[in-house]
Amino acid sequence: MQEQLRNHSSGHKGEQSLNYFYRYLPKNDVNLLHGIRILHDNYYFQMDTLVITPNFLTILEIKNLTGHLFFDDKFSQLIRTYDGKKEAFSNPIEQVKRQRCHLNEILLQQKYSAPIPIDSLVVMTNPNVIIEATPTYKEAYEKVIKSPSLQQKFQEFIQKNKQTVLTQKQIKKLIKYLSKVSSSYDPDVCELFEINKRDLITGVLCPSCDQSIMTYVWGSWHCHPCNTSSKIAHVEALQDYAYLISTKISNREAMKYLHLSSSYQTNHLFRSLKLPTSGSTKSRKYNLTPLLEKTT
Missing domain, CATH: 1.10.10 (Arc Repressor Mutant, subunit A)
Incomplete structure (x- = not known):
């Protein structure tokens, strides 16, 4: 239980630390939704942060891990070395891809007039973490970033998605809908x-x-x-x-x-x-x- 509490507290601290870097995103066209958890196909999926803009959406999977991280595409795993001990974690790149799939299905059900591009990132918030990946793991180099790189990556998304697909009215409606269908995680302890x-x-x-x-x-x-x-x-x-x-x-x-x-x-x-x-x-x-x- 103490281990679970430490993990939860660490994750919350990582999410809070990103508030500093959110300030550098375009203020007029960016809406942030945090901790959205939705039931889809009989399973819940949760997004740490969903960034909504008129041109695209971005899912942020936030990790506050320390030590040496190695992304392995051969076995699709994240290996952490810390204090001389190796641990295997589920791959957050695959995790955020599943979130993107679920969110895309939900958007299709809402029948928007044009497809809404969805980008995704894995953001490592601990400044002392060391990140490496196998040379062939292209997605790791594209999707895994540290917090200070969020602004630069977001500018790349803006350049890539220049077509407006959501009006301000549609954005408000989407935020209202996602907030309504979202439910908090409240297990029987x-x-x-x-x-x-x-x-x-x-x-x-x-x-x-x-x-x-x-x-x-x-x-x-x-x-x-x-x-x-x-x-x-x-x-x-x-x-x-x-x-x-x-x-x-x-x-x-x-x-x-x-x-x-x-x-x-x-x-x-x-x-x-x-x-x-x-x-x-x-x-x-x-x-x-x-x-x-x-x-x-």
Whole structure:
């Protein structure tokens, strides 16, 4: 899980670092869409950044890798050497080609009057990365760049695609459509990491010592080992429940999860949170989604 978190954080950092270089793209004719994830042919495909212009589209696959990278066309793989260790990665050139194929199919379904050219690039954002490829791998030399080369590559695309194929009205419509059909990646974390939900530690963790389970007494949560007291410690516990188990919880489930002694206490806490509910009195479920929105 920590490895996944590191990879995700590294990728996010790489995408954020490109904001500096986006400033050098033509401001009037460029629209950027980030993190577009679309269901097509029963599978999701995701584009880190889609650049939309009146003349062409460009898909950017962004990688924040370090070390020595070697693109091998014979086996279509990316080999990284870092700290004396070799690792094989899926080939991002092939990945972005698949994204281009899916996007092209979606555009054809929308029946634009003229074909829309789609270019693609693999952008390496780490300034210290070393990139090499087999001499015969033409696509690697054409499609893999470092961040500072984005402006130059974009100018090449402008020279290659001089015909206007999208009006400003069509661009707005395309952005609206892609944003509408895009969905965020929200997996079941326990299922993803093969964790039995019964193995999760329940209760309200102390925000100070982060080890002890707090006790609810007279409207406050108390940690006996470190004497910390809090009136809102249950909020973080319910956020964890939403992330790990479900965004909906019943009074009975909350009472068991928070280690409360009565349904009266549970009702009191939920009334103060003012969460939306669904179902009748006996089957009532509280929607925890607003608690997650407070953390973003």
